[in-house]
Amino acid sequence: MELTPAVIGQMLVTGVLVGSIYGAVAMGFSLIFGVVRIVNFAHAGGVVWAMYAVFLVTSGGVLGPYLATALVIPVFFGLGYLLQRALMVRIADMTEEMHIVFTFGLLLVLTYLAQFAFGHDVRFLASSERHLAFGGIVVQREILVGGGVAALSALGLHVALARTWLGKAIRASADNRRGAVLIGLDVRALQRVAVAVSVASAALAGGLLATFTTLYPLRAFELAILAFLIVVLSGIRSLLGSFGGGVIVGVLEGAGTLLLSPSLAQLGIHALIFAALLIRPEGLWGRKEAV
Amino acid sequence: MTRGRLVALAALLAAALAVPAGASGYTVNILTQICLYTFLAGAWNVMALSGLVSLGHAAFFGLGGYATAWLYVTHGVTPALGWIAGAVLAGAVAYAVYWVAFRCGLRGIYFGGLTLVLAESFRFAAINSPALGRSQGLELLGFHMPSAAVYALALGLMAGGMLLTWWLLRSPFGYRLHAVRENELAAEALGVDTFRSKLSATVLSAALTAMGGTAHALLLRFVEPESDFGLSVSLNLLLGTFLGGTGTVLGPAVGITVLFGLREAIALVGEQLAVGTAGVYALQQVVYGLILMLVVLLLPEGLVRVAGSWVRRWWPARATHAAAAPRTVQPGAASGPRAADAGSETAPLLQVAGLTRAFEGLVALRDVSFELYRGEILGIIGPNGAGKTTLFNVISGIHPPTAGSVHFRGQSLAALTPSQVCRRGLARTFQVVRPFASLSVLDNVIIGALVRARDLRRARERSEEVLDFVGLAARRDATAGALTIQDRKLLEFARALATDPEVILLDEVMAGLNPAEQERVAATIRRIRDRGITLLLIEHVMRAVMGLSDRVLVLDHGVLIAEGKPEAIVRDPEVIRVYLGGSPVPA
Incomplete structure (x- = not known):
């Protein structure tokens, strides 16, 4: 393919949009780590289950994918609340290694339960075949909507955490748990809300992804590795940083796929993250931004 | 074997x-x-x-x-x-x-x-x-x-x-x-x-x-x-080891055997249910995941350790060994009478010159200079945030100095790691005690003794001697995490002593102890000095510092504001202003 400005522009726009959704996945991942101090690999399992839910509802012809997503989000919010209440709280005081083992276990359960239930066929929703073109750049409608919604909700989450009382309370309990307890915050309840928000964000990202990408159970592993690496790349304590990391990875993936091949692009991304980790061991955005 | x-x-x-x-x-x-x-x-x-x-x-x-x-x-x-x-x-x-x-x-x-x-x-x-x-x-x-x-x-x-x-x-x-x-x-x-x-x-x-x-x-x-x-692949290794028990000999074997047994059992069940090979594989992975979660929740120590504690419960005789055998060890026998050298040398053992340490904008130590002579006890006092622990961290190699130098026996300690500083003969304790919590008291001390000892047998002998010296011999088989605060402080002493140091830096060993315990620790410090070991101690408890120290340094906001005999320090108006806030010194 010839590298005209339009092709490059299209690659960049698509990369940023898809990367925004990756960023949303990574943000949910960092939110849990920031507030509960648990590395939740199972986050991507949630994303894939949301994808299946949206896929099944939509292909049943009942609702459109966006309405289906809107329906799935509150359900996942409730599941996240239960997850924290029933499981995560039990492992909170253990070491980071134990957290990794536990949430990896949960990821395995979620992934292969999906495989058992839905088989390992690759599925996808029919595209609307509608594209938006401006200045020679053509973008599929689902990608534009998906990326736009993901970016807006990432921004919304950031603003909510920065401005609202609940957001400030969650940040306070993430920053200094004992201090938060001392000033009368119900830290456990705040943690449950934060995990619920995180799992709900997984549902949102999953619903958006389902509109334009393929779906298979092992996608959960790929997304888990991707989200983990984005978060490690950008520094896990920073929510907006994670979003930015997602955008960077999205653009790199687009560029690599365009210039090389999808699998070479993956190799390049991994090599870059590898180098970035060694150069900035606390992530690209370091510790400067708190949750 | x-x-x-x-x-x-x-x-x-x-x-x-x-x-x-x-x-x-x-x-x-x-x-x-x-x-x-x-x-x-x-x-x-x-x-x-x-x-x-x-x-x-x-x-x-x-x-x-x-x-x-x-x-x-x-x-x-x-x-x-x-x-x-x-x-x-x-x-x-x-x-x-x-x-x-x-x-x-x-x-x-x-x-x-x-x-x-x-x-x-x-x-x-x-x-x-x-x-x-x-x-x-x-x-x-x-x-x-x-x-x-x-x-x-x-x-x-x-x-x-x-x-x-x-x-x-x-x-x-x-x-x-x-x-x-x-x-x-x-x-x-x-x-x-x-x-x-x-x-x-x-x-x-x-x-x-x-x-x-x-x-x-x-x-x-x-x-x-x-x-x-x-x-x-990575997951299987992690899974097997965690299930069996990390850090054990039999853990991987037990964990892997259980996993493979389960895998085959699920294959059999799957055959009966006719879920197909893909279904069997998926079920196996689901069960693996559940096992991981359950291991973390129910037996984070792993199967082998749990089984081990059952065995010990049923055959308690196996757990006891020759621990009770009484030993007679002369305290200080290994280090010899170095106390006689005290004060006979004019060259300082430790020389700190123009030491400055800044953390980004904050200057924790500014141009600090002093000397420590062989055989003395030098106390360092100062209000919270005066830079006392930072001083120890710089001397012991945890933080590099921003400027200035530290010389030990005439050699610069610049660019040495904490372990190298320790090997040179400069040991330290921590204000917040850091025992190796799951190891026994004896094993904690052995880690220190391995600095000098060539093999484990010698390290063990040395450690037993040191534990006798600080009075922890009776607790040697206890888990370090189970010790009282006082015993943990003594354990810090024992570990530092086991490295056979010339100088020990003691960071607030009295903090959190009652007066009777403080007296016991003070007595131990004097006995350590009598073994010929030079001591630099940071302390908040005034009575203890004044009673123990030959000389006292006073730090305030990272600056050395006074130095001298304890009697002179308590009368120094500047010291009274910054440290004691004008109130009289408790005698």
Whole structure:
């Protein structure tokens, strides 16, 4: 393919949009780590289950994918609340290694339960075949909507955490748990809300992804590795940083796929993250931004 | 190990070797896999001994398999050589990667991320490499090894691996790794070169994993990106070790056997339910995931340790040993009467000149200079935030100074790591005590004694002597985490003493103790001085500092504002202003 400005522009726009959704996945991942101090690999399992839910509802012809997503989000919010209440709280005081083992276990359960239930066929929703073109750049409608919604909700989450009382309370309990307890915050309840928000964000990202990408159970592993690496790349304590990391990875993936091949692009991304980790061991955005 | 046990083990091995003669191909295959994965989990465990959790050991597993296969397919090199080549390659890669990782201070999830990304990079590299057969991988065409031989190889690896772990756990190296795992900073301060310990464990673990990878390639006669570099390889090793128990000899064997047993059981059940092979596989993975979660929730110590505590409950006689035997040791016998030297030298033992340390904008120490002479007790007082602990951290090599120098016996301590400073003869304790909580009191002290002792036996003797000296001999078999605050402080003393230092830096050892306990600790400090050891102590408890110290320094906001005899210091108007806030000194 010839590298005209339009092709490059299209690659960049698509990369940023898809990367925004990756960023949303990574943000949910960092939110849990920031507030509960648990590395939740199972986050991507949630994303894939949301994808299946949206896929099944939509292909049943009942609702459109966006309405289906809107329906799935509150359900996942409730599941996240239960997850924290029933499981995560039990492992909170253990070491980071134990957290990794536990949430990896949960990821395995979620992934292969999906495989058992839905088989390992690759599925996808029919595209609307509608594209938006401006200045020679053509973008599929689902990608534009998906990326736009993901970016807006990432921004919304950031603003909510920065401005609202609940957001400030969650940040306070993430920053200094004992201090938060001392000033009368119900830290456990705040943690449950934060995990619920995180799992709900997984549902949102999953619903958006389902509109334009393929779906298979092992996608959960790929997304888990991707989200983990984005978060490690950008520094896990920073929510907006994670979003930015997602955008960077999205653009790199687009560029690599365009210039090389999808699998070479993956190799390049991994090599870059590898180098970035060694150069900035606390992530690209370091510790400067708190949750 | 006793001769009887060795004979029993040899008999067991011989019996295991004879299995293929009478068993079906299916049984031999399963047993081979169990042996092989036990070996691999054991290799992973070697790294875990130092507390590092790798999510990407598939990187080394795949390197072993691919090196062997590539050499065989392209150059016709016999797998016996490929086996070695793979191990060397994996060791070299691990050395390079982890050297940088440890130097950069990668920890926690960032370290986990690095290990994961390493394996994934290799997987994508293999997929993209025509020489390695892209996603098809390489097939060892024409290579044939009888299944009994592969089984014998796997069995040998497993036995060798378990012996290695057994030996490691009893070696000085194993003790150091355990210390690193429990508390890296404390280990470093006790003379353990944590960087080298971690790197050695990692390289050894990687090379062993590559050996297992080669054996796996010989068993399957092909290598392929997903099955060699994929996440599930790394996961299996982690899973088996965690289930059985990290840091134990039998843990990997028990964990892997249980996992494979479950796997086969699910296959049988799946056959009855007619869910198909894909369904069986999915169910197996779901059960693996559930096991991981349950292990963390219910038995985070692993099966082996839980079983061990049951055994001890039912046969309590086995747990006791010769601990109760009384010993007579002369305190101080090992170090000799160095006290006589006190004050007879004019050159300072420790010389701090113009020391400045800034943390970004905040200057914690500004141009601090003083000297410490052999045989004296020098007290340092100052209000909170005066820079006392920072001073200790700079002297002991935890923080490099921003400016100025520290000379010990005339030699500069600049650019030395805390463990090197300790080896030079300058030990320290921590204000917040840092015991190796899961180790026994005696083992805690042994870590320190290994700085000087050439082998464990000598280290143990030295440690017992030191424990007698500080009065902790009766608690030597207790777990350090179970000690009272006072005993923990004494343990800090004992560990520091065991390194056979010339100077000990004591950081607020009196804090949190009642007056009677303070008196006991003060008496211990005097007895340490009488052994000829020079002491620099930071203290908040005024009575103790004034009663103990020959000279006192006063720090305020990082600046040395007074120095002199205790009697003079308590009358110094400047000291009274900043430190005592104008109120009289408690006598």
